[in-house]
Amino acid sequence: MLRTTLSMITFAFLVSACSQETYDPSYDYFSFANTEQVVTRHIDLDLTVDFSAEQLRGSAILHLDRIDASATEIVLDSRGLHISEVYVALPDGPMLPAEFRFGEEDAIKGTPLTVSLPADFKPNSKFRMRLDYRTGPGATALQWLPPELTAGGKHPFMFTQSQAIHARSWVPLQDTPAIRITYSAVIHTPRQLLAVMSANNDPLTPRSGEYHFDMPQPIPSYLLALAVGNMFFAPLGRDTGVYTEPEVLDAAAFEFSGTQDMLDTASELFGPYQWGRYDLLVLPPSFPYGGMENPRLSFVTPSLLAGDHSLVSVIAHELAHSWSGNLVTNATWRDQWLNEGMTSYLESRLMEVLYGKDRVDEERVLGFEELLLNFETVVPAQQALAPRFDSGDPDDFQGTIHYHKGQLLLQYLENAFGRDSFDKFLGSYFDDFAFGTITTERFLDYLDENLLQRHEGNVSRSQVETWVYEPGLPTDAPVPTSATLDQAAAMALAWSQGELGLNELPVDSWSPQAMVHFINSLPADLSNDELGLLDKALGLSDARNAEISRTWFIQVAKRQYRAAYDNLEQHLNRYGRTRLIAPVYGAMAENGSDLELAREMFGRARGKYHPLTIANIASVLQLESN
Numbered sequence: 001m002l003r004t005t006l007s008m009i010t011f012a013f014l015v016s017a018c019s020q021e022t023y024d025p026s027y028d029y030f031s032f033a034n035t036e037q038v039v040t041r042h043i044d045l046d047l048t049v050d051f052s053a054e055q056l057r058g059s060a061i062l063h064l065d066r067i068d069a070s071a072t073e074i075v076l077d078s079r080g081l082h083i084s085e086v087y088v089a090l091p092d093g094p095m096l097p098a099e100f101r102f103g104e105e106d107a108i109k110g111t112p113l114t115v116s117l118p119a120d121f122k123p124n125s126k127f128r129m130r131l132d133y134r135t136g137p138g139a140t141a142l143q144w145l146p147p148e149l150t151a152g153g154k155h156p157f158m159f160t161q162s163q164a165i166h167a168r169s170w171v172p173l174q175d176t177p178a179i180r181i182t183y184s185a186v187i188h189t190p191r192q193l194l195a196v197m198s199a200n201n202d203p204l205t206p207r208s209g210e211y212h213f214d215m216p217q218p219i220p221s222y223l224l225a226l227a228v229g230n231m232f233f234a235p236l237g238r239d240t241g242v243y244t245e246p247e248v249l250d251a252a253a254f255e256f257s258g259t260q261d262m263l264d265t266a267s268e269l270f271g272p273y274q275w276g277r278y279d280l281l282v283l284p285p286s287f288p289y290g291g292m293e294n295p296r297l298s299f300v301t302p303s304l305l306a307g308d309h310s311l312v313s314v315i316a317h318e319l320a321h322s323w324s325g326n327l328v329t330n331a332t333w334r335d336q337w338l339n340e341g342m343t344s345y346l347e348s349r350l351m352e353v354l355y356g357k358d359r360v361d362e363e364r365v366l367g368f369e370e371l372l373l374n375f376e377t378v379v380p381a382q383q384a385l386a387p388r389f390d391s392g393d394p395d396d397f398q399g400t401i402h403y404h405k406g407q408l409l410l411q412y413l414e415n416a417f418g419r420d421s422f423d424k425f426l427g428s429y430f431d432d433f434a435f436g437t438i439t440t441e442r443f444l445d446y447l448d449e450n451l452l453q454r455h456e457g458n459v460s461r462s463q464v465e466t467w468v469y470e471p472g473l474p475t476d477a478p479v480p481t482s483a484t485l486d487q488a489a490a491m492a493l494a495w496s497q498g499e500l501g502l503n504e505l506p507v508d509s510w511s512p513q514a515m516v517h518f519i520n521s522l523p524a525d526l527s528n529d530e531l532g533l534l535d536k537a538l539g540l541s542d543a544r545n546a547e548i549s550r551t552w553f554i555q556v557a558k559r560q561y562r563a564a565y566d567n568l569e570q571h572l573n574r575y576g577r578t579r580l581i582a583p584v585y586g587a588m589a590e591n592g593s594d595l596e597l598a599r600e601m602f603g604r605a606r607g608k609y610h611p612l613t614i615a616n617i618a619s620v621l622q623l624e625s626n
């Protein structure tokens with residue numbers, strides 16, 4: 001979804017770096033860790049959250065297994081970390097100082113950190129390693145927000161975003177989805193603030209400034225997460241609840257009141273929920289994504305607070321990752337479509353049960369249209385679900401293609417084999433690979449064996465391979481349709497041709513999704529007067545629903561409808577989620593007159609944005625990001 005405009009640029013650079021003969025689809029090109037020799041099983045963190053220095057400080061104890069007896073060193077991933085001491089120890093043995101050195105820094109991957117095992121240290125297969133460290137100013141996983149950028153305006157806030165390869169900027173570790181760790185943590189904060197993690201948060205924890213966490217289920221490093229701020233908790237159901245600042249707690253509890261139901265439904269559909277509680281954390285506006293599936297505690301953007309539950313498909317999505325992604329994890333970032341495509345499909349299944357087929361059909365059509373738009377801008381080789389990646393930035397691989405094309409492939413299989421067989425297949429897939437990882441190729445083998453060959457469906461492995469390795473869509477791909485969206489599109493046309501008055505549009509019966517589609521279906525040649533009438537009648541510039549605003553302001557920028565530029569700028573200041581703002585800047589940059597204005601607006605708003613969002617928009621506006 002993000003950085004699609006970057007795709008072309010990134011791609012040119014990727015192809016030149018990939019060599020046909022040596023590319024290994026199961027190798028993680030984005031980690032320095034020597035996991036074929038030594039594997040981390042558990043990490044104990046003890047960190048102080050220092051808001052004034054904007055720094056995490058403390059220690060990480062890695063519990064390791066030496067799986068290659070000849071290994072004499074351990075290579076960890078790091079980015080900008082300052083390491084003061086490293087110790088190693090045998091089980092029950094004393095900590096002994098160990099030598100360490102940093103390798104050459106790579107702009108995307110960070111810096112390899114190599115620890116030598118002492119010569120007289122003959123580790124048996126298990127040992128532990130303690131690293132005393134602090135984070136650096138450029139820690140890409142961390143955002144430190146001053147009080148002004150929070151809802152309450154009185155307390156600072158900090159949060160992590162570790163996916164894809166940012167965990168290494170706050171913990172020295174083997175930062176690859178190929179291995180899984182359990183963890184414990186002690187987090188020291190200012191007394192009046194609360195810390196939460198992707199672990200066993202206790203909703204009743206008193207505020208003490210010292211918080212203890214335990215994460216007994218093994219997770220890949222990109223799911224390590226921490227947030228600290230003036231947060232409070234509201235229960236949503238038996239095992240569900242929401243954390244956020246008190247100023248938005250009621251709105252959040254209302255918006256996400258269906259979460260327990262969603263969790264129960266998901267467990268019925270996809271198999272037992274393996275993680276204990278499922279809570280949400282609603283972050284300040286700068287959170288760069290719609291949501292992030294941190295286990296037991298999804299992080300979400302406050303832009304979902306539309307007041308009518310209309311954007312909860314994002315929650316369905318993050319919850320669904322508890323199966324596809326968190327339970328069964330992509331082996332490398334090149335297999336990300338297995339996380340995101342499968343999750344988008346599960347999201348639609350959940351939404352169908354909870355909100356009905358019409359709503360899901362609407363969302364499918366909108367997704368499909370984003371996919372078609374993406375095909376127009378992404379070079380063919382990158383339109384494969386599993387392209388070859390051995391360089392570039394894994395954050396840039398995220399595109400609509402993984403999500404919607406992946407979802408469509410699974411929909412295609414469901415259609416071909418029937419829901420019953422397909423659901424059984426999915427159930428056994430989650431069982432067989434639970435708490436494991438999977439490559440695209442292993443998935444294809446498994447699919448072939450357990451679905452294609454076993455059931456009547458007339459889909460061959462090579463047909464599926466076309467989806468996975470070829471650009472665009474196969475000719476027999478399903479095409480989502482929605483009667484309500486068709487009607488909204490027809491009305492856009494009828495109104496523009498004078499066949500229907502503004503007051504005759506049945507907007508009250510429209511879902512926000514129908515409104516989005518209506519706006520996207522407006523003909524190109526509307527006059528400013530017509531746009532003005534429409535804006536006024538439908539309240540588009542003041543819409544509370546962030547997806548409607550996004551769609552409207554993209555059109556405003558494309559059409560250079562300047563009367564709404566003040567509102568457009570407000571939109572750019574209200575939201576920090578990249579999806580909601582980058583395409584608006586993009587439309588200004590591309591409309592032939594407003595690149596400079598867009599840069600000025602960005603200059604005024606960028607202090608409110610997350611570094612990842614800043615980098616994205618800077619590239620959209622052809623600026624250096626610093």
Ligand code: BES
Pocket residue numbers: 001163164288289290291292293313314317318321340395398403579
């Ligand atoms: N895991 C992703 C967010 C992500 C992907 C972060 C890649 C970093 C790198 C999350 O589950 C996601 O897909 N979020 C979407 C939600 C939407 C598709 C419902 C988002 O933020 O837009």
Ligand code: ZN
Pocket residue numbers: 317321339340343
């Ligand atoms: Zn996702």
